[in-house]
Amino acid sequence: MTQTKLTDIQPKKEEKTKAEEFAKELRSVSVSEFFEKNRHLLGYDNPTKALLTVVKEAVDNATDATEEARILPDILVKIERLTENRFRVTIEDNGPGIVKQHIPSVFASLLYGSKFHRLRQSRGIQGLGISSAVLYSQLTTGKSAKIISKISPKKPANYYELHINTLKNEPEIIKETEVSWQKDQGTKIELELEANYQKGSRSVDNYLKQVTIVNPHVTITYINPENQKIIFSRATTELPIEPKQIKPHPYGIELGILIRMLKSSKYKKLKSFLTNEFSRISSSIADEILKKSNLEANAQSSRIARQEAENLLKAIKETKIRAPPLDCLSPIGSELLQKSLKKELNVDFCEAVTRSPSVYRGFPFQIECLIAYGGSLESDKPVQLLRFANKVPLLYQQSACTITKAVISTKWNSYGLSQSKSSLPTGPALILVHIASVWVPFTSESKEAIAHYPEILKEIKLALQECGRKLGIFIRRNKKVAQEQKKKEYITIFIPHILTGLREILNLKQPQENKIEKNLKEILEKSRQ
């Protein structure tokens, strides 16, 4: 009744437009909800892949953290089968640990981390990985994630049980306490999830093996669901070169980003903004840019108008600026790559190359490649292709990856491998490609394939060709040796028959026969060369 009266007084209310009706349904979606519903984007398409993705995210974090603290990584990976399709996964490292107040956000809110805003080679980057593993665990089992982390032998370890509040993308602390832990420092995460365990090329077992090939300084102790303990021991006690953090290169900057940087920079004067916020802008380069763009060195960075920023960017693009510094990269190195591979595989030929760094969209990157041939590798099949990005094996979406594109578009016939159009070459060979970059352009959040940037494609092809040429020489030489060997074998086969014939015709005695045999061998051997 009251309502009717109200409507009488305010006639506008009566005629509700469609827009007003629809407005009631408008609201924001949290990034957790988004990925919960789109979990295939994060690598949780199916139970087999889910198990791998969880292990991958946790191992990535463990390796990044230990390396960054300059500690030789010792990682435990334990997978227990609880029921047919439910598993408990435990990953433990000897890294620096995580400060108490950050633990909940690191593990139970998406897009939280330290790596997104810096330019430096690392495995993780988006702050999505480990929280998405927690999200998947929660989604399929409703269980909380159990975390222990300890940052110093002098401090107690912190224990957390966490949920993600998906509507808010915020951690929900179920339990929080101090515990004693035998370790000096490190982090341990325990998750329960619906999954499927299987062997094969995309298995956790194979993933961990590949991790140790490109990370020869890492030791992984792996306890599989059959309770077998497999130890992948480190091949070197030397830590990889520490990649340095760099500033963005001016050539890679986009107008929208430049405007935002201008507004928020702590360098208030335009010239000091240029020389301090970017790499490779010296004082004289800055002067050149300012002159071209008709702006003052002392202009207030935060008050640069849109059009002025556009002029500034145009001037930057027209100015010759050195390539970005390359110590932000930490490649594996061709020697170590070969050593690692030979440890795992028995091959007849193994050649690796580490290319000089190059740049795409202002981001430095570097390609490494290894080709192995013969030995225990299977013939009559497409070559094995191992893809790596920032030392992480890529096991899915091979056909969508630019590495595959580079391999397919290389002419392998001239390097001694048979290949039909638009296919991987065939033969007893293994091809390994590694891209190291401060920003690897993946085709999806699950980081399984690399997008087709022309600069990257070109560098991979050059690396493949460099190794390919050496493979070609090896295969050709080997063919020749094999042919010679065959001819030699003919001599050994035929001589006794000739001797038998001669014996009958000439009625030979043993000493004569021996002499004739020796002479015959020498003559045939000579004619063979």
Place this chain on the structure above:
Amino acid sequence: MTQTKLTDIQPKKEEKTKAEEFAKELRSVSVSEFFEKNRHLLGYDNPTKALLTVVKEAVDNATDATEEARILPDILVKIERLTENRFRVTIEDNGPGIVKQHIPSVFASLLYGSKFHRLRQSRGIQGLGISSAVLYSQLTTGKSAKIISKISPKKPANYYELHINTLKNEPEIIKETEVSWQKDQGTKIELELEANYQKGSRSVDNYLKQVTIVNPHVTITYINPENQKIIFSRATTELPIEPKQIKPHPYGIELGILIRMLKSSKYKKLKSFLTNEFSRISSSIADEILKKSNLEANAQSSRIARQEAENLLKAIKETKIRAPPLDCLSPIGSELLQKSLKKELNVDFCEAVTRSPSVYRGFPFQIECLIAYGGSLESDKPVQLLRFANKVPLLYQQSACTITKAVISTKWNSYGLSQSKSSLPTGPALILVHIASVWVPFTSESKEAIAHYPEILKEIKLALQECGRKLGIFIRRNKKVAQEQKKKEYITIFIPHILTGLREILNLKQPQENKIEKNLKEILEKSRQ
């Protein structure tokens, strides 16, 4: 100095752990920042695709809004070239408009919309599309988005100039005013962006043409960068069936979601929770589920423990529950599809099928397929494949899409098209596949390809086979007719020669000759059959 003293008093500060050092860098990343850096995930990989994506997102929104308000869509798409690689894109619709206070969030914050949480067929769903177009415009030109929206002839139009504050994923209002607008209602968006305009199969021109094929009730006025006006007029004034919103089906629910629903439901008693929050759970089905899971009808939904929820879900999976209601879908219809296609193309054969709806992961979906053959279609090339999802053309990532997989794995040789292994068939044919669903599982945020769900793949193949069989009959019959025609032609060619011969041998007169000709024709005609 002061600092040294401080350290003396608090010795702990001296030995900063690595963890404490790293903690300084930890922070959350906004979803805008994330997609700004990963813009290829949203379809902004390159300037050509960027132009298409912007048009696509705006047209999707315009069509969704008008249809939802039961208005026949009249959409204006205008692309102006400002410099070689900079364009102004304007999209205007006659939809219901957007309520003033929601305009900034709808256009300038990611993951904001009305479609994510409901189950109902629509083009947009994630609340990402139009804001990501604004984000790309801002990133490449620094310009603000200009919006006009009007919800009723009696109200003024609202004009906004908007930026996205990417660090906060919040709109920044640059200008806000009321304006007069000749339209009764509608929305107009104007964006400036770096882009590239080109013709061809992935062009805006082709995209809009395809839109009108599967949306025959839409009229699009398109002004291209060459200032040519092209009008795609509607083929029908009938609006498509309005899809109804449905509740989630219990078979598609995951444990984590069930737990969250239990906690936040307005239905406080367990039984009423079950019957009200899901589709197809009647009172008796609810009783059955409760009995199996050993839970009380009156139990407090919000107090159900994790293990109880798990039992509940197990009981749901073990209970026979009807498939979800299917009025949430709005297919195009095979008749309309054929009519639309024939309007655009001259073909000899055209057959379409709309399959009955089916279900994957609890989500209803429906497949439609059309095959056209002959006429103006080119032979000796792979068939043209047109892919659609919820009436939106998919122009990119064809090889990653399950529609392509279905076409490739169908045996076209038995339907009269030649096909080599793992390839599209070859011939003068066009294959169109449409999937309608409340939740289309795309392989990335840019919504370009459909993920490989077995249920979806199977349905597409069945639809293809159904049309394929009819195509096979047509091609075989046509071959027979062609052969007969050839034989008939032989008769006409040969008879005069025979007559000439007979005339000379028998010295025939004209009347005899005519009689013989007639008889000969009859005999040969008879023998031909």
